[in-house]
Amino acid sequence: MSEMPEKPINTKVIRExxxxxxxxxxxxWLSICAHxxxxxxxxxxxxAKNKDPKLSPAYKxxxxxxxxxxxxxxxxxxxxxxxxNIIWGECTTCKRCSLYCPFGIDIATMIATVxxxxxxxxxxxxxxxxxxxxxxxxxxxxxxxxxxxxDTCSWMAEETAEEIAGLDIxxxxxxxxxxxxxxxxxxxxxxxxxxxxxxxFTVAEESWTIPSTGWDCTNLAMFAGNRxxxxxxxxxxxxxxxxxxxxxxxxxECGHAYRSALFEGPYLAGYRDGKPPVxxxxxxxxxxxxxxxxxxxxxxxKMITEPVTYQDPCNVSRNxxxxxxxxxxxKYLAKDFRDMTPKSxxxxxxxxxxxxxxxxxxxxxxxxxxxxxxxxxxxxTGAKIVIAPCHNCFDQIRDLGKEYDLGxxxxxxxxxxxxxxxxxxxxxxxxxxxxxxx
Amino acid sequence: MNNLYTFxxxxxxxxxxxxxxxxxxxxxxxLFGLSLERDRVFYNHADAGWGFRSxxxxxxxxxxxxxxxxxxxxxxxxxxxxCLLAVPLFxxxxxxxxxxxxxxxxxxxxxxxxxxxxxxxxxxxLVLLLRRFMRPEVRILTSAWDYVLLLLSALPFVTGFLxxxxxxxxxxxMIAHIxxxxxxxxxIPFSKLAxxxxxxxxxxxxxxxxxQRRGARTW
Numbered sequence: 001m002s003e004m005p006e007k008p009i010n011t012k013v014i015r016e017x018x019x020x021x022x023x024x025x026x027x028x029w030l031s032i033c034a035h036x037x038x039x040x041x042x043x044x045x046x047x048a049k050n051k052d053p054k055l056s057p058a059y060k061x062x063x064x065x066x067x068x069x070x071x072x073x074x075x076x077x078x079x080x081x082x083x084x085n086i087i088w089g090e091c092t093t094c095k096r097c098s099l100y101c102p103f104g105i106d107i108a109t110m111i112a113t114v115x116x117x118x119x120x121x122x123x124x125x126x127x128x129x130x131x132x133x134x135x136x137x138x139x140x141x142x143x144x145x146x147x148x149x150x151d152t153c154s155w156m157a158e159e160t161a162e163e164i165a166g167l168d169i170x171x172x173x174x175x176x177x178x179x180x181x182x183x184x185x186x187x188x189x190x191x192x193x194x195x196x197x198x199x200x201f202t203v204a205e206e207s208w209t210i211p212s213t214g215w216d217c218t219n220l221a222m223f224a225g226n227r228x229x230x231x232x233x234x235x236x237x238x239x240x241x242x243x244x245x246x247x248x249x250x251x252x253e254c255g256h257a258y259r260s261a262l263f264e265g266p267y268l269a270g271y272r273d274g275k276p277p278v279x280x281x282x283x284x285x286x287x288x289x290x291x292x293x294x295x296x297x298x299x300x301x302k303m304i305t306e307p308v309t310y311q312d313p314c315n316v317s318r319n320x321x322x323x324x325x326x327x328x329x330x331k332y333l334a335k336d337f338r339d340m341t342p343k344s345x346x347x348x349x350x351x352x353x354x355x356x357x358x359x360x361x362x363x364x365x366x367x368x369x370x371x372x373x374x375x376x377x378x379x380x381t382g383a384k385i386v387i388a389p390c391h392n393c394f395d396q397i398r399d400l401g402k403e404y405d406l407g408x409x410x411x412x413x414x415x416x417x418x419x420x421x422x423x424x425x426x427x428x429x430x431x432x433x434x435x436x437x438x
Numbered sequence: 439m440n441n442l443y444t445f446x447x448x449x450x451x452x453x454x455x456x457x458x459x460x461x462x463x464x465x466x467x468x469l470f471g472l473s474l475e476r477d478r479v480f481y482n483h484a485d486a487g488w489g490f491r492s493x494x495x496x497x498x499x500x501x502x503x504x505x506x507x508x509x510x511x512x513x514x515x516x517x518x519x520x521c522l523l524a525v526p527l528f529x530x531x532x533x534x535x536x537x538x539x540x541x542x543x544x545x546x547x548x549x550x551x552x553x554x555x556x557x558x559x560x561x562x563x564l565v566l567l568l569r570r571f572m573r574p575e576v577r578i579l580t581s582a583w584d585y586v587l588l589l590l591s592a593l594p595f596v597t598g599f600l601x602x603x604x605x606x607x608x609x610x611x612m613i614a615h616i617x618x619x620x621x622x623x624x625x626i627p628f629s630k631l632a633x634x635x636x637x638x639x640x641x642x643x644x645x646x647x648x649x650q651r652r653g654a655r656t657w
Binding site for chain 2: 020021022023024025027028029031032033034035036037038040041042046051053054056058059062095098099100101102103104105106263267272273274275317318319320321345346
């Protein structure tokens, strides 16, 4: 928890938040829950921790939001700290339980509401609070300056142009078809990820650009319960897209960024119709279209022969609707594909979602414990390679691989596609052509 | 005792039905009013097909993933609900009363069928009761009120069954039957039992949210 001075709890603010959220949905959900317990079996926290009944989704809501309404917001710090452990430490807002609830109660939305209440009292995981400062100051979670970002783009473009002729990373190009947004850790720690995207776009002859602002599509403020900031973050992105006049906002291989940009963002930013002002497309969909339309061709010689499985990121598959596209891409890349059980819409969260990965060391132990279900799912497939088109899934599964000795390698689609795609002659670098001629 | 019987089967019954229907109506109207401002998300993504399928799959036996994974509970749950609605609505004795009072009635089933369904219902209710305190994940959610409501749902069946078979003092049993049914009707709009109506809205919503917006099934 962030080490803030212990301000007294402001119950007036809590009451206001409870009241403003007390719409028809939350009233109905809280009052009709039949206490049937069916949701328990759907939750990986519950399954991973020996079916501890306190980890059933209904209990988590009852003990937090239910209790807040019952006490009309008159709660103390100790109560909110108990909530803190539940809403950040025992739920990734993966929304799987809603599928298993006879009434379709949206537990994740209620957990997010409690996150907002805890946030209003300064009770937020430190890892998330830190990113909020960065978002406020620089518009991205890593606190990267515009100059550094543009430098990284041009440096990556220069380096990569040695491999693919004509490669460019166009910044702020008006009228491009897609505006490609990234996870701030890409320019910061994994600039090769941006280079890979540039290679794919170049070979697919995509009309694309990277924005100089609003380029970080992550939205950890959404997970921190800071709705105002979360709304500002998506607005930065939407407004830049409108300014550049692009047709689509494209999202990197990141799950929660898609959830933010397409589903929650419009509401966070205060758009009454719930639609983003510019259509949003995820990399998984984009890459699938390139392969389907033959804009990218895979060298069959390079197809993976080792057993491969696919991690459905919650916010790409169940909450993004792209489980079929993900599997279609895998068909182009791998000869021995082994699906997990359960899969697609029903797949389990990896345990790294909902802000867990950036919440850092404080939550690592729980993350490894609750990841047991994912580790078992992967082990059962016998796969040696796990494809995870989400940064959080990627980190979590890599950690799980070590923790549970799974002997796996985690990869993104970008990485595989750039390794395996056929580079048409016009994109072959000049030196390479010369060598071929000799 | 005759006076009590006349009161319960006359004015009290009217009052119970009015509170039951009026209460549910008011509750839905209140939520509807609230939703116009606070739950735009319900209307923004409304889609009849996804809403309908989300509801339907939870109404048909084993139509949903949850119930397929817990078939024993699913059977008890399903039988409980079907009998709870079918027995009072299609019972011959009830329909005779309605015909006398209003001149209209529903089709009715043979008393032997009602008898069997009543016994099946009571068994299902017992299964749900046992599950409530045997399964830790259900017990932890359960309050005294949950037991009261389950008992209250079963009471009209038990008393009706005993009265029909003339077990125990008939008049007392009939009074208990009518009274418990009236209390149940009055409680429905103000308790979790309002799910008999609100289920359709909450299920439709998750159908819109996951289906219309994401193409994902919620069953």
